[in-house]
Amino acid sequence: MITYAIWNNKGGTGKTSLAFQTISRFAELNSDKRVLVIDMCPQANLSEILLGGQEGGGSKNLLMCQGQLPRCSIGGYFDIRLPAPFSSPDFEANSFITTPHSYNPSIPTNIDLICGDPLLELQAIAMNTLANADLPGVNAWLGVIDWLKDFLNKVDYDYVFIDTNPSFSMYTQIALAASQRVVLPVMADDSSRRAIQNAFSLIYGLKLPSEVYAKYTFAKKLNDAVRELPKIHLIIKNRLTQYMGAASAYHAVLTGIDSDVTALIKQYPQYFNFTAVKKGTVGVRDFGTTGIVSFARGCAFSTMPTGKLTISGHRVQVKPDYRDQSLEAIDKVVSKLI
Structure with missing residues (x-):
């Protein structure tokens, strides 16, 4: 089982x-391959898209x-962990897993999902209290940090992808502790450049x-x-300009990154799965209207129709070449995951 966390402490990186x-x-x-998606974000936006979108x-x-x-x-799984925080109780993992394809035929049948839940924010308060408990002979922090790892020991998947919150809260740390590889999306701006340094401080x-x-x-x-510790597997330089790509005003920032x-x-080769920037980074252009329509329909680029489509009662135009360019960018990301 190979486990990825998709994380950046900075929000707005796509x-x-x-x-x-x-x-x-x-x-x-x-x-x-069997793929499990775990939505560890209280907003649960990824779950909503996978389950049909707007x-x-x-x-x-x-x-x-x-x-x-x-x-x-x-949140349902964490509910059963709160009364037994330091030893894994007996539970049925499938009770917390759904198959998005049964709600949204656009999603591949080999994807399963553990939905996100706003309860995470409330549960984080309890998690922090439990993790800081001073108990003889018990590593309370590790007991809590292993909650997701305990769950993964009960299931059989080839790949696990964890979408995380833009924070370093307790539930984000639980996600990172269960991961082997980190995918770090950044924007072509100075704040994202600082965010890379912050990520290394936090992890x-x-x-x-x-x-x-x-x-x-x-x-x-x-x-x-x-x-x-998980290793940085891929850095995605996201939302470059649609037409000019990296050769735009963002070039200096990208060079700095x-x-x-x-x-x-x-200085720290042990924390990377790659030995050179070109091997572990990929640029992704702004998806623009194509991306908005894709997310609203819960339909990825490879299966999304083009032409005039209806979104919230409005007709919008999705051009085939824009859709194809977006898919090409995603294929470059996918090629670096294995």
């Missing part, structure tokens, strides 16, 4: 939209899943503002438990 397109295409091109009743379908007993969501405890933080870091706690990553690889 993480969820990239996750939807990339996972859908990956599953389509690897139809013999036009296909995705919101209603998501509420139906969350309304089951037990809740068919990540690996590097370049901290003060040594006083060192003993509290995610990396220190996992290392003390003799656990491996490449320089920063090169320096990090040289």
Whole structure:
């Protein structure tokens, strides 16, 4: 089982939209593989898209899943962990898994989903309290941080993709601790350049503002438990200009990002699955209207029709060449996942 976390501490990097397109295409091109998607974001936007999007009743379908007993969501699973936080109880994993294709025929049949849940925010308060408990002979933090790992030990999939919240909250740390590889989407701007440095501080405890933080870091706690940290597998430079690509005004920022990553690889090669920037980065152009229509219909680029389509009662035009360019960009991302 290979597990990816799609994460950036900075919001607005197109993480969820990239996750939807990339996972859908990956599953389509690897139809013999079983794929599990875990939506670890309280907004549950990825779940809503997979379950039909705006036009296909995705919101209603998501509420139906969350309304089951037990809740068919990540929140439902965490509910059963709260009373038994430090040892995995006996549970039926399938109670928390749904198959998006049964709601949305556009989604490949080999994708299963653990829906996102707004309960995560409330549960995070309890998680933090439990993780900081001082109990004799019990590593309380590790007991909580392994909740998702415990779940994955109960299921059989070839690939797991975890869409995360743009934060470093407890549930995000749970996702990262269960992952082997990190996909890091960034924008072509200075704040994303800083976000790469921040990501390394948060995951690996590097370049901290003060040594006083060192003993509290995610990396220190996992290392003390003799656990491996996830590695940066791919950096996606997202939303380059549609027509000019990287040769636009963003070029200087992109060059700076490449320089920063090169320096990090040289200094900390153990945290990367690639040895050179070109091997571990990919540029993705702005999807524009094509992306908006795709997400609204819950339909990935490879199966999305073109021409005049109706969205929220309005007719919009999706040009075939724009759709094909968007699909080509996603194929480049998918090619770097294995």
